[in-house]
Amino acid sequence: MLGMVKKIALVLVAAIVLAGCATHIKTIRDKSVDFSNYHTFCWMNGCDFAMTTPDHVVDPSLRENIRKAIVKELHDKGITEDSNNPDLLIGFTIAIKDEKAIVYHREGDAPFYIPMEANEEVINYQKGTLVIGIADKKTSKLIWESQASRYMDVVPDLSEKNVAKGIHRIMKKFPVPNR
Numbered sequence: 021m022l023g024m025v026k027k028i029a030l031v032l033v034a035a036i037v038l039a040g041c042a043t044h045i046k047t048i049r050d051k052s053v054d055f056s057n058y059h060t061f062c063w064m065n066g067c068d069f070a071m072t073t074p075d076h077v078v079d080p081s082l083r084e085n086i087r088k089a090i091v092k093e094l095h096d097k098g099i100t101e102d103s104n105n106p107d108l109l110i111g112f113t114i115a116i117k118d119e120k121a122i123v124y125h126r127e128g129d130a131p132f133y134i135p136m137e138a139n140e141e142v143i144n145y146q147k148g149t150l151v152i153g154i155a156d157k158k159t160s161k162l163i164w165e166s167q168a169s170r171y172m173d174v175v176p177d178l179s180e181k182n183v184a185k186g187i188h189r190i191m192k193k194f195p196v197p198n199r
Contacts, residue, residue, distance in 0.1 A: 043186075047166040047193045053156070055163075055195045060102035061094055064111040064155070085180045086112060089187035090152065097196040106157050113151040116172070120144045146172045152190055166190045 090110060091101060099108065123141045147169060154164040168190045 061108040062106040085183040093191040
């Protein structure tokens with residue numbers, strides 16, 4: 021019974037620590053570029069929407085939610101999709117990394133310390149990173165990129181609403197003024 025209490029306490033501590041970690045967004049841009057000159061875009065892979073993801077994240081609804089959210093954010097900034105004459109090329113990548121934490125126990129950790137058990141506990145979790153890259157079509161030069169990293173929930177909520185909210189946060193610093 022005490023072993024189960026110990027495991028539950030460790031899971032709760034890990035959940036609190038991971039939940040307290042906010043999304044970290046890092047954006048870079050080419051400051052020499054006048055972004056107000058861009059009016060159209062298409063996807064980097066021959067204007068077909070494609071994303072690079074781990075094999076277990078190939079859910080078609082997630083793919084469509086990401087595409088719709090990016091298109092909406094660009095539309096809101098006055099940039100429309102045009103496969104024939106795009107100013108910008110857009111790419112999107114998801115990366116998921118397995119990580120672990122080791123929690124050590126001491127006798128003073130009572131009531132969770134059990135003397136005859138191992139003194140360390142390994143907690144596995146995942147860190148997800150979403151990257152949106154935007155290149156100038158004429159120069160093929162990356163002019164803007166934003167990365168959002170966060171520790172993932174055991175069962176992440178990848179609903180259309182949450183995907184749209186995440187893409188909005190990533191695209192927030194895209195420097196095209198609303199028109």
